[in-house]
Amino acid sequence: MAFSFFGACVSSIQSPQHQLVGTLYRDHRSWLLAWLRRNVACPHRAEDLSQDTFTRLLGREQLDVPREPRAFLVQVAKGLLFDHFRRAALEQAYLGELMLIPESEQPSLEEQQLVLEDLKAIDRMLDKLSSKARAAFLYNRLDGLSHAEIAEKVGVSVPRVRQYLAQGMRQCYIALYGEPT
Structure with a gap:
């Protein structure tokens, strides 16, 4: 070995x-x-x-x-x-x-590769969230669901959905600007 x-x-x-x-x-x-x-x-x-x-x-x-x-x-x-x-x-x-x-x-092959890298970076960023927070964030941002609709789908309260969305936004902020000081 x-x-x-x-x-x-x-x-x-x-x-x-x-x-x-x-x-x-x-x-x-x-x-x-x-x-x-x-x-x-x-x-x-x-x-x-x-x-x-x-x-x-x-x-x-x-x-x-x-x-x-x-x-x-x-x-x-x-x-x-x-x-x-x-x-x-x-x-x-x-x-x-x-x-x-x-x-x-x-798009060109180069543009396709750049998009794939961005998608992977977004996935890594969202991977830092719990599965429910990630689902809530994606339901909100991709599907445009309301807080109440997300709460029903994920099986949590509306205030918890707000917390999950805040966590998702924080991860986006960190991805763009780094850890807040």
Whole structure:
């Protein structure tokens, strides 16, 4: 088994949290990679998701020793898999919509790529919201639903919808201007 750059970087960091990630990496990375390869068609994507799993752990403010390390790693990897499939579906939906536009009116390949990058950035921004907040924000901004209609669809109160919309607007602000000071 080759010891990657990631593993070398993790082992050189001395904090207990980073050492824990290094131990998880050393002890379970090959198992996680095999699990990902069974769940993802592309071996390169499985490799990327494996590395992303450990990178996400390094980014956590606090990390406790998991009782079941493999179940814990699968939980993190599943979240990344879900993000991957959601973004792939978003890309496919965009490309499907492009097929409906007459060829003479289609944006250039460069413009298409820029739009895809913007869609992915919006998706990452909305990913910071809870599922209900994200749904409320999209119902409001894309479908134009009222607060009461959103409350009924999402199964929350109207004041909660207002909170969700404020959270969505805050994420938009952060995406455009950065964290408020």
